[in-house]
Amino acid sequence: GENVEQHPSTLSVQEGDSAVIKCTYSDSASNYFPWYKQELGKRPQLIIDIRSNVGEKKDQRIAVTLNKTAKHFSLHITETQPEDSAVYFCAASKGGYSTLTFGKGTMLLVSP
């Protein structure tokens, strides 16, 4: 089955810095890659996603890049703010019934 690896497990940055979280996947048939943000005790919330026919997608301070050949995708957050502090999960799916396989998560800490 699909295996998703995520790095780093924790990431500490100063407010205003950029943060990058990287994921790799194993199944070349995967074609959908969402990123979820989970604040403590809350539900995972979809923040951005990318499909395999696209190499990059941006939404304000957040961007995701996908390299299908290398089977990796990354989340980029620019101008980080303290409210960006949370655990971020990447996931991969092969479409169909869209079962998501999650990475282990990255705890992002943004210090003021």
Added chain:
Amino acid sequence: EPEVTQTPSHQVTQMGQEVILRCVPISNHLYFYWYRQILGQKVEFLVSFYNNEISEKSEIFDDQFSVERPDGSNFTLKIRSTKLEDSAMYFCASSYGQGPYEQYFGPGTRLTVT
């Protein structure tokens, strides 16, 4: 904005007891899912459900688990004889269509088995 809802928010049960976790997916969604998250760990897929039947299940989803859509709005996860290791946060999710559609998660039910 429509949201997935779940009840109860926290369930405490004794080992060996049966529990039913309830979810109300977003009304026009057709695909429903259960995931679980053991404290401090990643989210793990349990089961997906479409057209009143299971479409996919993971190794975790063994005979002690079952799902049901008893009416037009609710989607339930039953754990027949709970074990200590079933303690986790259980998330329901729903999506509109087949293929790479966004999945929206409910707030979760924290299950504690004592």
